[in-house]
Amino acid sequence: MGQVRIITDSTAELSPDIARELGITVIPLNIHVGRDRFRDGIDIAAQELSARLESTDSLPFTTAPPLHVFEDTYRTLGNETDDIISIHISAKLSRTVDLARRAATSLIGQRRIAVVDSLSTSLALRTLVKAASEIAGKGVSLDEVVRLVRAMIPHVYLVFFVESLEYLERGERIGRAEALLGTMLSIKPLLIIEDGEILPLEKVRTRSSGLDRLYEFVTEFPHLEKIAILKGANAVTPAELVDRLRLAYPGIDLDVITYGPVLATHLGPEAIGIFVYEGL
């Protein structure tokens, strides 16, 4: 029996180098813009996607990787190990995890494959995947890796400040955030990914109060281990927010990361977000 192997999808926003280094297999989602289809992170990068979004009126959307990609990946990896954990974007944002489950079911009895819904995506998913990889490297059992990942899920947070509701309106899987669309005022919502869903948190009317609220969201945690700022490819880096957070949390590395195409299709290319992992 080999070491537990980790599979995730392209929404975890792992660079190919890091994925390779950590031995994590990344399955790409598909992005459709107009008549074109791209494999996330392979055929198209965030920057390029946002340029295309700007120049098209058609609704961009993402689709899960085809079933056979999962089956092939599980079989191939299964040659190296008996134990696989496959951690994916929330089922409420993509069908990816359903397909992973179907593929895993078809291999029952041959391999031990644990499919985990991260109930989130992006840096939250990446944090889970990296933690899984780290503990798997120590040679622990599949059960222990699954237990760690599940324990971490309620402690990762993604909150976004969206300046335009346009992309939420275009997208399909906005869940209860739909309630935002009927308001009579132009509002800029804060959205949180919670229990796998994009939910409205509160609304503001100006960019400065939106960024203030992101800062307050972070400072409400009594303890935290990781913070990062996410921004859309077309968003201006919120320098003041970065400075305030660096000042408030001098001991924590604070990266500013451009979120990937899947979030861009939901939130548009101009949203600003905060990722928090408060630790176990």
Add this chain to the structure above:
Amino acid sequence: MTVEKMEDTAREPRPMSSCDGRELKLLLHAGTVWLERHASSINAMNVFPVPDGDTGTNMLLTMQAALAEIDTVPDDSAAAVAQATAHGALMGARGNSGVILSQLFRGLASGLKDRAQFDGADFAAALAEGSTTAYKGVIRPVEGTILTVGREAAEAAQAAVDEGVRDFLPVLERVVVGARDSVARTPTLLNVLREAGVVDAGGQGLYVILEGGLRYLKGEPMEMAEAPEPVPVVVGTAPAEGEMEWGYCTEFIVQGQSLDLEEIQERITAWGDSALVVGDEQTLKIHVHTFRPGEVIGFASSKGTLHNIKIDNMQDQHREYLVMGEEADTAGAGEEVDGVAVVAVVSGPGLRQVFTSLGVRAIVPGGQTMNPSTQELLQAVEATKQKDVIVLPNNCNVLLAAQKAKELSQKNAIVVPSETIPQGISALLSFNHQADLEKNAAAMERAMQGVQTAEITRAVRSVRINSLDVEEGEIIGLLDGDLTASGETVEDVALQMLEQMDASEQEIITVYYGEDVTQSQAEGLVDRMRQRYSGLEWELVNGRQPHYYYIISAE
């Protein structure tokens, strides 16, 4: 009891040593009649000459609610009559002066507890208790208001008792004199009154009630020398169609071929309030509160077949509620659900829609026209499905009534003290479905501080205030409730207000235009503003609010 009846029974004066339940009732009736005669002159004493929150009307409606309540109790006990007065006044209390009046009655009732009748000394003690209760009901008591008049009236009573007067009538005479003198002194205690050249309206209202009672007991004529003043419109008995209080809740489904949603929506909206038209070309669900359900149904039947027609008289529902209120313990609000409900006081169909679209479940009409009563606010709070409720008064003269409704409610209610519509909207935006009551209330109160409000209306009388000479009919501007600008045209005042709000330092300006402004006028104004202040975001909303040409928020 009407004035005529009272004059029929006009009594011979007699040295009245004590007051029983029947006499207390008559005294209160007479005080209310006298207040009614003086209501419009009291309304004219409002410091800011804005067309809303009239003190005379508010106190009159509060007294009328008290009278309705005392008619339900036998008159053999003064204590029972006082108790009913306090309860009726509290539930019917409108505006801050109405609420304070109700608290005076509450203390008075407590002072008269167990007394079938009371003499002058009892009365003096009860008045003192009334004053103490009233002071306690206000977070920051201000001298030179009805509070001062209530206290000094009680002190006058005590002075008489200390001089050895025991009988009721002579003590009441001293009380009336004390109240009158106290009212006259209010401008010396409160600068805004002195500057505006008026006495305190709430204090004057209290004095008039006491004087009316005294005049009746002494057999003095209740007619005034000059012709009676016009009586203010009383909401609830004769609602004007423009500002509907109760009508018919009309609900049905229309089925047809290629129904024109927009046309139907437009027609239905024109018929009433709370209009809702949803569905597709084949099936539309229609809901509207209207005084003319027949016309609505007639129109809809010309468009297709009607189904599930339901028409309820909301006046009946309102009355039923009032009856139910007597047994508050058994009258539950149905099944409770989790989460926090928001109740807001708003007038104007456009503004109501803004609040509804932001998730407010219950709108209490009023604020800028009529201040809602404690009862109306309580009813709205109790009617929500949630156990936790946040109340947005959106008007400083509704704050106290909202606070009383919160205290009376069986629910966990918190009043977020918004004093303007934009404050209410800012508060509402920060509402978070995931957070609990306390957290939401704190976030909303904080968010509300981040917005400035300008309101533009017409002066209902001439006044000199904040070094401004305002002529009746001139356009005036209020910044966060304070009169700070006046001018010839609405546009000029609006531009003055932007300057006062430091518009160039703001990010977004929202202009809510009222029912007296056309869309093209409003657009023209925003164009002018935009030219003067570049780099800001502008938003124009048809608030259709009464009286106020524009409500402008800057944040």
